[in-house]
């Protein structure tokens with residue numbers, strides 16, 4: 001892995017502007033993707049590796 005092309009919250013593809021991709025703040029081993037819509041609505045995400053949940 002190492003690539004993240006889908007939003008971790010809603011599963012939609014990360015296209016256009018406004019999305020963000022970052023390492024999991026808990027384990028640092030998973031890449032979290034968030035689309036613009038989920039960022040604007042503070043939709044929670046869950047790390048697939050450590051199950052960390054956060055906005």
Ligand SMILES: [Zn+2]
Nearest residue numbers: 007010035038
């Ligand atoms: Zn999303």
Ligand SMILES: [Zn+2]
Nearest residue numbers: 024027047050
């Ligand atoms: Zn994690």
